[in-house]
Amino acid sequence: MRNPPQHFHCAISDRIATIALDRPERKNPLTFDSYAELRDWFRDLVYAEDVDAVIFASNGGNFSSGGDVHDIIGPLTRMTMKELLTFTRMTGDLVKAMVNCGKPVIAAIDGICVGAGAIIAMASDMRIATPEAKTAFLFTRVGLAGCDMGACAILPRIIGQGRAAELLYTGRSMSAEEGHAWGFHNRLVPAQDLTAEARSLAERIVAGPNFAHMMTKTMLAQEWSMSIEQAIEAEAQAQAICMQTGDFERAYAAFVAKEKPVFEGN
DSSP states (O other): OOSOOSSSEEEEETTEEEEEOOOGGGTOOBOHHHHHHHHHHHHHHTTOSSOSEEEEOOBTTBSBOOBOIIIIIHHHTTOOHHHHHHHHHHHHHHHHHHHTSSSOEEEEEOSEEETHHHHHHHHSSEEEEOTTOEEEOGGGGGTOOSOOTTHHHHHHHHHOHHHHHHHHHHOOOEEHHHHHHHTSSSEEOOGGGHHHHHHHHHHHHHTSOHHHHHHHHHHHHHGGGSOHHHHHHHHHHHHHHHTTSHHHHHHHHHHHTTOOOOOOOO
């Protein structure tokens, strides 16, 4: 990976990158700089040989309060249309970078997870939350549309059209229990177990065939816009490629030897 980021926290160990917004006294809002740096970091992740999974963590009991009122919302009211479009495209590019980074992303959500913070959680592959997590796509509460950063495309695919419509029209908070029942959260764990649970899941993923994981993530994203026939053909090609990897041969040899396979990501 490139030099350590300046606008969010990042630690890499055992092929797992743990990142977190680092303004806990403000419930971790996003700024122009952190948006741009996260976008660039996830774009670079495609080429990172030292990272096979990402944990987007909470910090200080909260995930993110979204765009900073003073650093982002205020300046947006004074921008021209061209400047505003540059900003909204940039925030959308963060979601695209997360979706296309080639590495599974786990959001570990505690406390406040709203606005752009909720979008980051939504754009992750999996979400583990605490019972205290409160998630809100609150754009309409500041006079904006709910269609922000891909929310109208991605959120209905996770929780269903009607539930997504309610959250995007009203901006109300989705409780942790609702999020779990609706499929937004993969599981709920006590706050004291959140870090360990996210790490355990990431370790399980990293121990698997990481080239194949990249293929899975690619197919999960690309098949949204495919017909069933196109998806089946794309998966046939992806799986044939994976069948030429060393990991496939290692798995077979381990099965024959009645051993647990050790994958190397190639």
